[in-house]
Amino acid sequence: MADSGTRDQTAAQSRRRGAVLEQAIYQATLRELATLGYNGLTMEGVARRAQTGKAALYRRWPSKKDLVLDALLHALPEAREIAASDSARDNLIAALTIMSDALAGEMAAPGLGVMLEMLREPELRQAFGSRIIEPRLRLVEAILHRAAARGELRADAELPLIARTGPALVMQTFLLTGTPPAAAELSRIVDAVLMPLLTEPGRSEDGSQD
Amino acid sequence: MADSGTRDQTAAQSRRRGAVLEQAIYQATLRELATLGYNGLTMEGVARRAQTGKAALYRRWPSKKDLVLDALLHALPEAREIAASDSARDNLIAALTIMSDALAGEMAAPGLGVMLEMLREPELRQAFGSRIIEPRLRLVEAILHRAAARGELRADAELPLIARTGPALVMQTFLLTGTPPAAAELSRIVDAVLMPLLTEPGRSEDGSQD
Numbered sequence: 273m274a275d276s277g278t279r280d281q282t283a284a285q286s287r288r289r290g291a292v293l294e295q296a297i298y299q300a301t302l303r304e305l306a307t308l309g310y311n312g313l314t315m316e317g318v319a320r321r322a323q324t325g326k327a328a329l330y331r332r333w334p335s336k337k338d339l340v341l342d343a344l345l346h347a348l349p350e351a352r353e354i355a356a357s358d359s360a361r362d363n364l365i366a367a368l369t370i371m372s373d374a375l376a377g378e379m380a381a382p383g384l385g386v387m388l389e390m391l392r393e394p395e396l397r398q399a400f401g402s403r404i405i406e407p408r409l410r411l412v413e414a415i416l417h418r419a420a421a422r423g424e425l426r427a428d429a430e431l432p433l434i435a436r437t438g439p440a441l442v443m444q445t446f447l448l449t450g451t452p453p454a455a456a457e458l459s460r461i462v463d464a465v466l467m468p469l470l471t472e473p474g475r476s477e478d479g480s481q482d
Numbered sequence: 483m484a485d486s487g488t489r490d491q492t493a494a495q496s497r498r499r500g501a502v503l504e505q506a507i508y509q510a511t512l513r514e515l516a517t518l519g520y521n522g523l524t525m526e527g528v529a530r531r532a533q534t535g536k537a538a539l540y541r542r543w544p545s546k547k548d549l550v551l552d553a554l555l556h557a558l559p560e561a562r563e564i565a566a567s568d569s570a571r572d573n574l575i576a577a578l579t580i581m582s583d584a585l586a587g588e589m590a591a592p593g594l595g596v597m598l599e600m601l602r603e604p605e606l607r608q609a610f611g612s613r614i615i616e617p618r619l620r621l622v623e624a625i626l627h628r629a630a631a632r633g634e635l636r637a638d639a640e641l642p643l644i645a646r647t648g649p650a651l652v653m654q655t656f657l658l659t660g661t662p663p664a665a666a667e668l669s670r671i672v673d674a675v676l677m678p679l680l681t682e683p684g685r686s687e688d689g690s691q692d
Binding site for chain 1 (some may be wrong): 611639649653656657
């Protein structure tokens with residue numbers, strides 16, 4: 273009875289294909305990362321946890337680094353258009369909320385595992401930066417550029433640096449407290465730091481101050 | 483000859499006392515941290531590297547956490563008055579420069595080792611925050627309060643949050659690139675982010691705008 277159950281399960285596992293297998297591998301990768309960290313994770317350990325073979329992993333990912341980055345990207349919301357609103361303030365709060373939610377959610381423990389070790393591994397840090405961080409910072413920059421184009425924001429603001437400031441404060445709270453900022457704190461970051469950097473006090477709708 | 487040299491050295495080691503022994507223990511702790519990380523570090527390993535006994539460590543530090551924090555504090559510039567100048571801008575650049583130098587210097591590898599693991603260890607994170615981070619953030623806040631009292635800065639700025647913003651950007655650069663910001667980048671942070679948040683454009687020396 274138990275044997276037959278095990279056989280059925282094994283047969284089912286071996287029939288997994290495509291997206292289903294990929295999903296299982298990503299889940300296994302995130303769990304291995306959370307438990308063992310990046311250095312402790314091995315392709316073999318992931319394969320075992322996902323109940324597949326190492327060959328199935330290497331067919332898709334040439335290295336552990338590629339697998340880990342894909343698993344993290346899979347766990348994150350896509351870096352696509354955030355802006356649903358015409359208000360830079362609302363869009364900035366939306367972008368920082370997505371970041372906070374990601375740090376609090378499924379990403380939290382594995383994301384830490386990678387962040388921890390990426391500091392020591394230049395190649396991993398670079399891949400993490402270019403594939404995960406930069407596309408998301410560019411979204412924030414895009415929010416600011418659009419608002420500037422509408423005349424909502426001052427034109428001389430250092431947009432790339434200001435775009436980094438919100439995420440830097442979110443990460444700082446996470447590092448110091450172990451949890452990302454709650455909604456009230458995110459609003460405070462946007463209202464007390466980002467918006468004052470972007471808007472000229474007293475600037476009128478028609479831009480007459482220029 | 484070799485034997486006699488070793489004996490002399492051992493005798494010298496055993497005679498080390500007070501500050502000299504403490505210094506050797508701190509150096510050993512920082513090296514163990516850099517090599518093994520916080521989790522890998524043991525009181526025994528530190529004692530061996532410092533060529534002393536575990537008892538000498540436990541006489542001074544009740545736990546590994548206390549030893550590590552004291553060693554990190556020892557490697558850092560003291561959190562005392564930074565402000566040599568009457569200019570908030572100069573003082574902010576000085577404070578961020580100290581932080582960058584610490585991240586680039588002797589602290590770099592061991593500091594990473596602790597930062598890495600403190601994220602998983604709430605007790606360590608709390609001690610790191612209260613003993614290392616907060617006293618330094620309070621120095622930055624003090625710079626801002628003094629400038630506000632002189633009328634140099636706007637009175638309604640959210641000083642504690644703005645005080646955190648510079649260090650958050652320094653740490654972000656460090657996490658993403660592996661090196662802290664250079665001098666030009668520190669000036670940009672102060673000039674494009676901190677100072678605009680602190681000064682009211684058009685505010686006159688006599689405060690007549692209020």
